[in-house]
Amino acid sequence: MASFKIEGGHKLHGSITPQGAKNEALQVICAVLLTSEKVIINNVPDIIDVNKLIFILGELGVKIEKLASNSYSFQADEINIDYLESEDFKRDGSSLRGSIMIVGPLLARFGKGYIPRPGGDKIGRRRLDTHFEGFIRLGAKFRYNREEHFYGVEADQLHGTDMLLDEASVTGTANIVMAAVLAKGTTTIYNAACEPYIQQLSKMLNSMGAKITGVGSNLLKIEGVDKLGGCEHTILPDMIEIGSWIGMAAMTKSELTIKNVSWKDLGQIPNVFRKLGIQLEKKGDDIFIPAQESYEIQNYIDGSVLTVADAPWPGFTPDLLSIVLVVATQAKGTVLIHQKMFESRLFFVDKLIDMGAKVILCDPHRATVIGHDFESQLKATKMTSPDIRAGISLLIAALSATGTSIINNIEQIDRGYENIEARLKSIGAKIERIED
Template identity: 70%
Template sequence: MSSFRVTGGLKLKGEITPQGAKNEALQILCAVLLTSETVTIHKIPNIRDVNKLIELLADMGVQTDKIGPESFSFNASKVDLSYLDSEKFLKKASTLRGSVMLLGPLLARFGQGKISKPGGDKIGRRRLDTHFVGFQKLGAKFHYDHQQEIYNIDGHQLKGTYMLLEEASVTGTANIIMAASMAQGKTTIYNAACEPYIQQLCEMLNRMGAKINGVGSNLLHIEGVKELKGTEHTLLPDMIEIGSFIGLAAMTQSEITIKNAKVDRLGLIPETFKRLGIKLEIRGDDIFIPSQKHYEIETFIDGSILTVADAIWPGFTPDLLSIVLVTAIQAKGTVLVHQKMFESRLFFVDKLIDMGAQIILCDPHRATVIGLDRKYPLKGIRMTSPDIRAGVSLLIAALSAKGSSIIDNVEQIDRGYQYIDQRLNALGADIVRLD
């Protein structure tokens, strides 16, 4: 297990380029199974979850070639379906939540799929019902082995149908889209997720020969095709990294320019941080955050306390609520952070309280932050990263604190942020990795 030793209180300065989007990468990598032709992907982040999925694809017989620092080519013409029966596959897949999105392509192209219960963050229940109900409506038949916790799925007779999703699950929508792309007939998906990452997946599949209409909306129409071809695809910059860097700049009074941010695909993210009082300038496709000693949280028009809550796209992404919460610690004013989707994602605030933050955890879903307005610095402590987003939030807190902090279990941070210690040290941070 690795740790970070973080020396706080340093102001950072310079330019930083966000990595390719992790959540998009997991979808796009699974989609390479849909064709026997070569698929080339650029801006793939070098992070644990993505690397583990690439390894899993290679184990399945997909030819993977690194053709550049952030570029890979994939050819799935010789997939070994017998590998799905191996204990090695089931064990590897169970450690990576994104592995569930292998099912859609496997069912579409090969008519069968198998997977154990996938893992991932310990941030509360994350149901697979949307994925599985969608497959069932397309005609897939399920058998669940309770003893081994393995799902066996037969998808040899997938047929297009109408479905209204119970929840606008991003990974569920992606999985169903991939399965429906080669199903017989027309599929209509209502209440589909429509995040930029889903739009990217649909646009990629259309370049491969799929027939998907309604991209960018929550109503998708998919006409199944018999085969898909190869393509080339570039991932969007990671919007969660971009939001994290905005919060980091504010908390540490740093002057940072975020390069090539694809501002037009960020939705409410810039505006939400502006409501916390953070000044930022859009310069073409870059975001400039000046050094600010003070930033004041807005209130609602009637003077009531600002609430920042997560919502399905185009609402505010739940992955940035942890960053909003930590950024508000040194603001002037009060904000209620309402995490609706996951019931365990706010439990890391006890570490922030130990550092000196004024936070009231109202319940598993809501926390009220009373900003310190720089009157009291946070103090360095030893803490453990429980999940990806909380881990980066603790790192931001440590970088702004007085003294030295130790963050344990930084493998969680590595799952979502590539070379984060090296990249921030290049801006003037003092982060030492301890193995």
């Protein structure tokens, strides 16, 4: 178990380039299973969760070649389906929630897909019903081994159908789309997620020969095809990491440039940070954040307290609420954070309270933050990272705090952020990785 030692109170400076999007990478890497031809994927983030998925594909028999530091070729022309029923897969698959997305492509191409109950962040219930209900609607038979927590779907041939998803699940939509592209006939998916990740997956599949229309909307139409071919695909910059850097610049009163952010794919993210009083400018495809001695939260036009809540795209992403909460601790004013999706994601606020933040946890989904306006600095402390996003939020808090903080369980941060300490050092952060 490694830890970070962080000396807070130092300003950052310079520019930083975001990594490839983790959530997109997990989807498009699973999509290589849909064809026997070679697929090249660029801007793949070098993080634990993505590397685990690549390892699982290798164990499945996918031929993997690392072309450059963040580029890979994949060729799934000799798949070992028996691996899915092995003890090794039950162990490997259960450690990564993203492994659920191999089921759709395997079901479509090989007629069966299995998965152990996947792991991931401990941020509340994350059910899989949407995935499997979609597969069943396409004609698959579902089975579940309660003793081993092992899920399976099988079908000789999938058939297109109309479906209304019970929730706009991003991974559920991705999984069903990947299954439907090789189904016989036409599938329509209403209440589909329409995040940039899903748009990117759909564009990649279309470049492989799929026929998907409605991309970017919540109504997708998929005409099944007999087979898909190879392609080359480049992953978008990670919007969650971009939001993390914005928050980091504000909390440390730093001037920072975030390079090549793909502005058109950021949705509400710049607007929400501006509502917190953070200045940011569009310079080409970069974000420039000037150094600010303070930032003031906007109230609503009637004077009532601002609420920042998550919502399906194009609403605000839930993955950035933890960062918004931390940034608000040093703002001027008050904000209500409403985390609708996950009932355990706000439980890290006790660590911020220990550091001197004024946060009232109203219930598992809501927290009120009364900002210090930098009149009272956060105090350094020793803490443990409970999940990826809380981990980076605590790291941001530590960078702004007075004194030296220790963050344990930083494997959680490594799951989602590539080479984080070296990149932070490059812009002036005082951070050190300590191996136990």
